[in-house]
Every structure is written in structure tokens, then in C-alpha cells.
Amino acid sequence: MPNLNLYRIEKDYIRENLNKYTRKAFKLLPKCKNPHILDIGCGTGVPTIELATISDGHVIGIDIDVTSLDLLQRKIxxxxxxxxxxxxxxxxxxMDFPEESFDIIWAEGSIYVIGFENSIKKWRRFLKPNGFLVIHDENKDKTKKLGLITKYGYTLIAQFEISKNLWWREYFTPLEQLIKEFRNKYPNDSELINELNKDQIEIDKCKSNSTVISSFFVIMQKV
Ligand SMILES: C[S@@+](CC[C@H](N)C(=O)[O-])C[C@H]1O[C@@H](n2cnc3c(N)ncnc32)[C@H](O)[C@@H]1O
Structure with missing residues (x-):
């Protein structure tokens, strides 16, 4: 297996430290039998697999990155x-789906692609009546984002934050350690080093701007 894939698998173990928040958000939803769930920007599917495990439903993960999807297929x-x-x-x-296809739409760390406002506006039609939209997004402009929920035909069910301390303890610190280990072990693997550099840059950005690294989950219901 390429070192890059080994790295991504190890990185996913670290990402799994945050699954407790996915579970917390899921538990805030009323019980739903066999829900149809869409996980938008699923990546390697850490939340996708978790959602399938904690529900008795069907989950579709959608992403543009083939390498990540290959890893998800392996996990499946x-x-x-x-x-x-x-x-x-x-x-x-x-992406397009028939109207009212899903009981739950889930998006962790992917909303930046389209923006908070656009996503809640555009994805509403894919939700069944009274369906739920769960977004995990950066904390920036949180009050403004929460203010848009009723404007676009939802009601706020709950929201909670993941502090920067938790992010550092549960994700960035172990990830930085992992990057060091892989860098020392495979210094000549340019593909891997490229990815390690990208991840390190993200961490360094967060170090220099602490607001970027706290995040929040918001759970809303289509009305
Ligand atoms: C930060 S990752 C989050 C992955 C996963 N949801 C998680 O929480 O572990 C963001 C994901 O968005 C995906 N992404 C970025 N642009 C996209 C696009 N235009 N369409 C679909 N997925 C996209 C990336 O490939 C990546 O997997």
C-alpha cells in the first residue's frame, strides 16, 4: 500500500477522536426508524461509517475526491x-437528488465549498417533510449563521460548540505528531511529503488564528 494511504488511514484514527461529537449531534435528533441519510463531503467516511453504525439506516456519502472515496469503499x-x-x-x-429524498442531511467540514447560507437554502428540497439538516462548521459568524435558519424554512433544534482546546487536544496535537513520524520515516516519498506539508500548513494557520479552529454543530429541522 502507498505510504500516502497508510498516512490517511492513521489520520482517520485521529479523526475518529471527534466521532463523539457526531454521536452527540445524532442523539439530539428524535428517534427515526431506518433513516435515509446523505453525508455531504464525506471524504474518507469517518462520520459516514459512524452514522451507519449508530443508526439502523442507509447512508450515502458524496464527495469529489476519488482517493478518499476509495478508502471509504475499503472501510465499507x-x-x-x-x-x-x-x-x-x-x-x-x-449534486442533484429527487425532492424529499432524505430524512437527514449531514455535512461535517464541507460546508465551506458552497457556504452556509447557500447550503441550507439549496439542500432543503432534498429533505423529506420534517427532515433534519446537521452541519458541523467553523465557529466564524456563528450568530449570523444561526439567524439564517428560520429565514430558509427550518427550526433550530440544538447547537453546541467544540472548543479550540478540544480541537488541539483531540485532533491537531496528535496529527502534528503523526506528520512528524511519517516525515521521519519516509523523507523521500514526494507524494506523501506533499500531503504532510499541506496538513502542516493547515495546522500552522490554525496556530496563528485561533478563531478558525473552534467549530459548532447545528441541528435544524425542515418546517
Ligand atoms: C474537511 S473534509 C471533511 C470530510 C468528512 N466530512 C469529515 O468530517 O471527516 C472536506 C471534504 O470536502 C470534500 N470536497 C471539497 N470540495 C468538494 C466538492 N466540490 N464536491 C464534493 N466534495 C468536496 C473534500 O474532498 C473533503 O473530503
């Missing part, structure tokens, strides 16, 4: 979730 096979988790390669910007 390994966990035996083939009949409950599906994958679509498509852009968030062009």
Missing part, C-alpha cells in the same frame, strides 16, 4: 456495511 467492505452504505462521486456544487 471491512465493516460489512455494503448493504447500508453507498458512495457517490460528485461535486457538492452539481
Amino acid at each position: 467492505k471491512e465493516t460489512g456495511l455494503n448493504n447500508r452504505v453507498g458512495v457517490i462521486k460528485n461535486s457538492i456544487l452539481t
Whole structure:
């Protein structure tokens, strides 16, 4: 297996530290039998697999990045979730589904592609009546974002924050350690080093601007 994939698998273990917040958000939803869930910008599917595990529903993960989707496909096979988790390669910007297809739409870390306002406006029609939209986004402009919820035909069910301390403790600090380990182990693998550099740049950006790294979950219901 390429070192890059090994790195991404290890990185996913660190990402799994944040699954407790995915579970917390899911528990804030009323119980729903066999929900149809769309996970937008699913990446390697850490939340996708978690959602399938904690629900008895069907989850579709959509993302544009083939390498990430390949890793997700592997996980689906390994966990035996083939009949409950599906994958679509498509852009968030062009995705289309029949109206009222999903009970729950989930988006963690992907809303930046289209913007908070656009997403809640455009994705509403894909939700069944009284369906739920759950977004995990950066904390920036949170009050303004929460103010848009009723404007676009939802009601706010709950919201909670993940502080910068939690982000550092549960994600960035172990990720920085992982980057160091892989850099020392495979200094001549240019593809890997390229990705390590990109991730390190993200961490450095967060170090220099602490507001970027706190985030919030918001759970809203279509009315
Ligand atoms: C920060 S990752 C989040 C992944 C996953 N939701 C998670 O929380 O672990 C953002 C994801 O958005 C995806 N993405 C970026 N632009 C996209 C686009 N135009 N269409 C679909 N996915 C996109 C990236 O490939 C990446 O997997």
C-alpha cells in the first residue's frame, strides 16, 4: 500500500477522536426508524461509517475526491456495511437528488465549498417533510449563521460548540505528531511529503488564528 494511504488511514484514527461529537449531534435528533441519510463531503467516511453504525439506516456519502472515496469503499467492505452504505462521486456544487429524498442531511467540514447560507437554502428540497439538516462548521459568524435558519424554512433544534482546546487536544496535537513520524520515516516519498506539508500548513494557520479552529454543530429541522 502507498505510504500516502497508510498516512490517511492513521489520520482517520485521529479523526475518529471527534466521532463523539457526531454521536452527540445524532442523539439530539428524535428517534427515526431506518433513516435515509446523505453525508455531504464525506471524504474518507469517518462520520459516514459512524452514522451507519449508530443508526439502523442507509447512508450515502458524496464527495469529489476519488482517493478518499476509495478508502471509504475499503472501510465499507471491512465493516460489512455494503448493504447500508453507498458512495457517490460528485461535486457538492452539481449534486442533484429527487425532492424529499432524505430524512437527514449531514455535512461535517464541507460546508465551506458552497457556504452556509447557500447550503441550507439549496439542500432543503432534498429533505423529506420534517427532515433534519446537521452541519458541523467553523465557529466564524456563528450568530449570523444561526439567524439564517428560520429565514430558509427550518427550526433550530440544538447547537453546541467544540472548543479550540478540544480541537488541539483531540485532533491537531496528535496529527502534528503523526506528520512528524511519517516525515521521519519516509523523507523521500514526494507524494506523501506533499500531503504532510499541506496538513502542516493547515495546522500552522490554525496556530496563528485561533478563531478558525473552534467549530459548532447545528441541528435544524425542515418546517
Ligand atoms: C474537511 S473534509 C471533511 C470530510 C468528512 N466530512 C469529515 O468530517 O471527516 C472536506 C471534504 O470536502 C470534500 N470536497 C471539497 N470540495 C468538494 C466538492 N466540490 N464536491 C464534493 N466534495 C468536496 C473534500 O474532498 C473533503 O473530503
